[in-house]
Amino acid sequence: MLSRLVTGTAAAALAVGASLLPAQAKNITFLIAYGPGGGFDTVTRKLAPLIEKHLGGNVNVVPKNMPGGRGKKAANYLVNRKPNGRNLLIFNMPGHAMPNIIGEKADYDVRTIDWLARAAEFKYLIVTSARAGKFKTWKDVTSYKDKIKIPMTAPGTTGYLATAILMDSYGIKPNFITGYKSSSKYALGVIRGDGDLTILAKGSFRKYITSKKKNRQAFKDLRPLLEITNGPSQFGVETTGSLGKKELAVLGGDRMIGTTPGTPKAVKEKLANAVFKAVSDPEFAAWGKKVGRDIAPLNAAQTKAKALELFAYYSKFKSVLAASVKK
């Protein structure tokens, strides 16, 4: 323990200095387009040693946070590197596709990324506050005549876009209360009455409601209204599929891993093989189950097909998405 700590402390101290040096030949930088601590960060840090394991040899996979421009900065950085497979990025789809769809300036195009694998996905659920008691069913929402206020992150984020598309399909004009930094903060906003309802990843909702001690659980006040799925509801509520909106089932998020476009075929295949083995590793699956992440491995070809499918789907809502971002 002590020797690992001493070695690790020295390594951490050196990392600051090492960051000033050119990348080592055998290092692969695993970019994270967001700050430390979030979902993308934890998934990447859990995957990095597993990719090392499956790559074999003496290759270090070093996670590096590069937050900025809602993920654009890291993606721009990736596509401007030499295509040698030394840089990976975990993409947030469809968030990363938005600039391409609405014509915002970006150096990258998600359709030309060299996709390696998908690690995880998440699907959405519409929730309200049980404390407020305004809506008990989704029908209450669709028949509501007044403005429906929806606490949300900034326009253009994945949750915002999914909500905008969902509401548009039901003919509801949402009144977004924007500016919340994360989904946990806007969920709290719904509980304390800032707005009427919001959208949450199912995994997050499940996490919030599984407390044993109800009187101490603010998030316990969240109540599901509508589940976005074509299958049966996990929460005993109406689903978009049962209401005849099967096309909405695609709304959600995918954590996909890609590298610089134009990477030589042999390098790409070796990388794709190792990354797919890492995302399919039982250790990763067990970890995902333990922490409530929906691990959903796809290989390189399937990931590319999924990326193109998402791009095509969201492109149909170009005007809705563009309007929301320019609000």
Place this chain on the structure above:
Amino acid sequence: MFESLIIGIDNLFSLNSILLLMAGSAVGLLFGAIPGLGGTTAVALMIPLTFGMEPFQAIILMGGIMAATSTGGSVSAILLNTPGIAPNAATTFDGYPLAKQGKAGMAIGAGATASALGGVVGIISLVAVIPIMKEIVLLFTPPEFFMLAIFGLCAIAVSSGDRLLQGLITAIIGLVVGFVGLYDITGTVRYSMGIPLLEDGIKLVPALIGLFAISEMINLAVKGGSIAEDTSSIAISRVSDGVKQVFKNWSTMLVGSGYGTFIGAVPGVGGTVAAFLSYSTQVQRDPDPDVEYGKGNIKGVIAPESANNAKDGGSLIPTLAFGIPGSAETAVFLGVLILHGIEPGQKLLVENEPLVFTLVVALTVSVIFATLVVLALAKYMAMLTMVSVNVLIPTVSVIALVGAYALHTEIGDVVIALIFAIIGYFMIRFNYPRVTFTIALVLGTLTELNFDQTMQIHDGDMTVFLTRWLSVTLLILTVLSLGFPTFRKKVRERNRRREAEASK
């Protein structure tokens, strides 16, 4: 709860755990003291180390880091006029003038002691409010956040002293700079002039490094000598004097700790605001009208240092209760918990109460340990103020610039630090307060965002600020904080006149 506390103590008192805690404290002190690095970087860098550890060991290591960074940051704030981390910025106002007077030892002693006591108060508060965490977090909505930010902005008037016009000018510049970048309400980028680096706004840490550290080095280069103005006639004051000062000014420490705990518990506000508010409140409530702040008052060190360490306990309240980080550092800590399969939120409090208490015990022991280290080394650290500028300037400048770069390994941050260094130097030269600029930079966007959210939620109805009890309470406190010093001064002047007339 008592049983969990015993388990927490038991977890800590093994050789491995104590070594982990000491290592965490040492890393926290070091990363806190080096401008630009800070606790967030330290916690993030240590994540891979925890992979093979038991969850309680990871918590002990991280607790050690988090508790020690503010203490480390106070050392560079006092000695180099450079906040090691942003929450130490207010410590520079009186800490650095004390160092210039050759009282660096006393200032470090007071800062470290206030940090330890503030930290302990924060942790006790954390334990005390565990049963009512939900109510506290739900109490604050955008109108209350807005009023809290306005309360903080009043510190501008206080910090300006007799340079109100200059203070307002720099505050306006601070607000303008704060508005640069992505605005979360609209999702649009403002005032970036097409420069990608500015799309996410001016980062606080590189800006502060330039404004306080490098600008001071430029000033020293122009002036020559050393930080302490006359090294031949002064001796490094006794560190124990600083310790005594904290106990002598116990109410300053307690009020600061209260601010730290309370504001730390409000997600998104953070230790920097807590320290500023604590400092400005101390200036306003000081019963002695002749005492000047900003020129080397020990109470100006005690107030922010007790606040920024107490916030560690406070910021864990929303982190543990709801999985909502109270600060950047706790956001990373949250990631560590998740990596170890521990889901923050009430589930953690209910099912893993011993782990929560392990963290509580680790934080307490670490903050005391870090303070003892600083107190033991303060005398030697204070000698830094007597070092010649020929040695000091290149050393500090390099450390500061590396710190600015290392934060995001972004060369643009170094450019920002250099630009703010030049701005800072001219502010020193023409006697414009840098403090008001910093306050406006920190609070400007918070104020705007919460005002806009309030208007969105309440359909543009401004009366909402006057119809919610907590918002009104904060408004009253704001008015009192602005008016009370003037009122008190006038009453004292009148009393003095009467006394003078009576004695004739």
